[in-house]
Amino acid sequence: MAAPGNTAPGTALHKIGVDKLRGVGPMLAEKLHKLGLFTVQDLLFHLPLRYIDRTKITAIGGVQPLTEVVIEGEVRGSDIVFGRRRSLVCRVQDHSGLITLRFFHFNHAQQQSLQAGSKIRCFGEVRRGKSGLEMYHPEYQLLNQAQPPALAETLTPIYPATEGVTQQRIRDLCGQALTLLQRHGIEDWLPAGLAASNPHQNNYALVDALHLLHNPPPGTALNLLAEGEHPAQQRLACEELIAHHLSLLRLRQKIQSQGAPALPANPKASARFLEQLPFSLTAAQQRVVNEISADISQPIPMLRLVQGDVGSGKTVVAALAAVQAIANGMQAALMAPTEILAEQHRVSFEAWLAPLGIRIAWLTGKLKGKGREVQLAAIADGSAQIVIGTHALFQEGVVFNNLGLTIIDEQHRFGVHQRLALRKKGAITEDGDDSQQSTPHQLIMTATPIPRTLAMSAYADLDCSVIDELPPGRKPIETVVLNELRRNDVLERVRASCREGRQAYWVCTLIEESDVLEAQAAEATAQELQLLLSELSIGLIHGRLKPKEKVQIMEAFKAGEINLLVATTVIEVGVDVPNASLMIIENAERLGLSQLHQLRGRVGRGTQSSHCVLLYSAPLSANGGARLKIMRETNDGFKIAEKDLEIRGPGEVLGTRQTGDMQLRIADLQRDAHLLPEVKRMAFGLLQDYPDNVDPLVARWLGHSEQYGQA
Numbered sequence: 001m002a003a004p005g006n007t008a009p010g011t012a013l014h015k016i017g018v019d020k021l022r023g024v025g026p027m028l029a030e031k032l033h034k035l036g037l038f039t040v041q042d043l044l045f046h047l048p049l050r051y052i053d054r055t056k057i058t059a060i061g062g063v064q065p066l067t068e069v070v071i072e073g074e075v076r077g078s079d080i081v082f083g084r085r086r087s088l089v090c091r092v093q094d095h096s097g098l099i100t101l102r103f104f105h106f107n108h109a110q111q112q113s114l115q116a117g118s119k120i121r122c123f124g125e126v127r128r129g130k131s132g133l134e135m136y137h138p139e140y141q142l143l144n145q146a147q148p149p150a151l152a153e154t155l156t157p158i159y160p161a162t163e164g165v166t167q168q169r170i171r172d173l174c175g176q177a178l179t180l181l182q183r184h185g186i187e188d189w190l191p192a193g194l195a196a197s198n199p200h201q202n203n204y205a206l207v208d209a210l211h212l213l214h215n216p217p218p219g220t221a222l223n224l225l226a227e228g229e230h231p232a233q234q235r236l237a238c239e240e241l242i243a244h245h246l247s248l249l250r251l252r253q254k255i256q257s258q259g260a261p262a263l264p265a266n267p268k269a270s271a272r273f274l275e276q277l278p279f280s281l282t283a284a285q286q287r288v289v290n291e292i293s294a295d296i297s298q299p300i301p302m303l304r305l306v307q308g309d310v311g312s313g314k315t316v317v318a319a320l321a322a323v324q325a326i327a328n329g330m331q332a333a334l335m336a337p338t339e340i341l342a343e344q345h346r347v348s349f350e351a352w353l354a355p356l357g358i359r360i361a362w363l364t365g366k367l368k369g370k371g372r373e374v375q376l377a378a379i380a381d382g383s384a385q386i387v388i389g390t391h392a393l394f395q396e397g398v399v400f401n402n403l404g405l406t407i408i409d410e411q412h413r414f415g416v417h418q419r420l421a422l423r424k425k426g427a428i429t430e431d432g433d434d435s436q437q438s439t440p441h442q443l444i445m446t447a448t449p450i451p452r453t454l455a456m457s458a459y460a461d462l463d464c465s466v467i468d469e470l471p472p473g474r475k476p477i478e479t480v481v482l483n484e485l486r487r488n489d490v491l492e493r494v495r496a497s498c499r500e501g502r503q504a505y506w507v508c509t510l511i512e513e514s515d516v517l518e519a520q521a522a523e524a525t526a527q528e529l530q531l532l533l534s535e536l537s538i539g540l541i542h543g544r545l546k547p548k549e550k551v552q553i554m555e556a557f558k559a560g561e562i563n564l565l566v567a568t569t570v571i572e573v574g575v576d577v578p579n580a581s582l583m584i585i586e587n588a589e590r591l592g593l594s595q596l597h598q599l600r601g602r603v604g605r606g607t608q609s610s611h612c613v614l615l616y617s618a619p620l621s622a623n624g625g626a627r628l629k630i631m632r633e634t635n636d637g638f639k640i641a642e643k644d645l646e647i648r649g650p651g652e653v654l655g656t657r658q659t660g661d662m663q664l665r666i667a668d669l670q671r672d673a674h675l676l677p678e679v680k681r682m683a684f685g686l687l688q689d690y691p692d693n694v695d696p697l698v699a700r701w702l703g704h705s706e707q708y709g710q711a
């Protein structure tokens, strides 16, 4: 391939724009930019998703469904078939067998050329069709007997693509980038000294790894490549993970360089708080309280994640942190992911803090008009010492007087991206810009335990505390899995439980995440249940209710006036009514493990034994069945999280699918978990001994999509 022109030797590849490459005009450049490809370096790090093997011809008799193969043979005949869709069907035979090609889009010329007797070479995916094995829309060439075209010499890479940029085009551009790589070289930001002890670095120089992955030579182990376990892939995966790790560490450094108000412990205030608490802290709670207390007494912003299983008592730990901030004359803010949860925190905090004379403000998106202005004024003039609300807390127009501590509850409901964005906003809102010298301490709480390996990479910017003990007297929740056909038995159970003075939840779920449909389904269920259980008082709660209505219903449930609460998954997090001891979840097979665990965690909060009934409709998928089995077997959130990781993979466990961050190009957090200790060591080493390498390395991998903090 000819080298692309006019690039001065010595120019770094991240300084050469894609528009300098042969065949790239303004239109294509724009499309490439949409893929995040701005420079030649970006192309080099735009790694193939997978490879296909077009280096050999497979005998038709030996092809397997769901594989991509090259075949060669003679056309036996072509017909237009009028089925549900008109299609051109063409039978091709070689010495070993017969296969059908099927085209749904075709023209007359094509039909003509595929006449009986033509020799043809095809490439495509084999599938089982009406007439046995078929290929839909294969790529094909008619063969000129004299001189069959050469087969590919190397595995063919398949790139992540975008509309309007063909694989062929990207392959060509990456080819040009590789030529430039040869001419200009590329900086390896992982210093040899640092990598010496790294077993995954030994085999491949950066340049060789890039060449191999874009252009695997004949004989490259396709199976290793397919698994992502080729040493060249592992070399780059390690580097990518280091880059991600560094970007988080750098963010942490940046925040901590701003300084924070020192909020030393105030034993008197804490003692007063603890005295009026109806229980004493568990040892685990006390340990975490101490860790937080030590952090915020320093003039460096705390960045701490508190993990604790559902019901482990995180709220009171947060309250103690707030008390310490307030005792130092600063404000605290507590953000919850839903209005119901925010409201419940307000009730708890009022009960705990009002006796200490602490004033609470309240802010949600639905609070409007005069009410809102009153709250905003109290937040701004400092008369509110703690502010509780939803993410409305960090929206424009909210000005704190002297925010010293930000608490984010149930962080798993927010993606990693949102967490970082919120954190930044939290830091900014204090005075409207980020030129300030000091930033609030930050406490993040999550009830979804994060497997250690994931926590290490996704939360590299946070210190971590774990509440690994439940308050005394809790009995494990007994879980049964029942076919939905046994609904009547379940009704009996609800009846019996309520007769004994207990309360129950009945959760309705839908596949589609539509507030409206979900609310309708819950309404219908509530009506049906009221007919069948006419002696019970049945309440209904869903996301479409007005905040006031929600509050009233939750209060009535808490007061025991409602026996059975029919709900949508709005009650998923945080809701705390200890007398509720029976949880029914409909269509449980549709929910993910962490959501099921959260929902189930609404019971088992008192001292009586609790039960959870997971209803499913047959037939169960393999995954659905596996999830329900795990739920039946364990109450341990950490075990459930590990299983969740196995079943769903890290992207979904971290809840970042939608936000699309932590998108790894080549590394896979699960497959490459064994690299993480080394990644961590290397990242610290770089930050400490090679600080100049950090920015270019992060830019190389996270490139233009990085900007975590600015989301």
Ligand code: ADP
Binding pocket: 279, 280, 281, 282, 285, 308, 309, 310, 311, 312, 313, 314, 315, 316, 447, 471, 472, 574, 576, 578, 605
């Ligand atoms: P989560 O960790 O799920 O947020 P909560 O903070 O809502 O848990 O606490 C669950 C319940 O346990 C609440 O009713 C709370 O008052 C109670 N609780 C918390 N700590 C203790 C404790 N040390 N002893 C007894 N009950 C406690």
Ligand code: MG
Binding pocket: 314, 315, 409, 447, 574
């Ligand atoms: Mg909670």
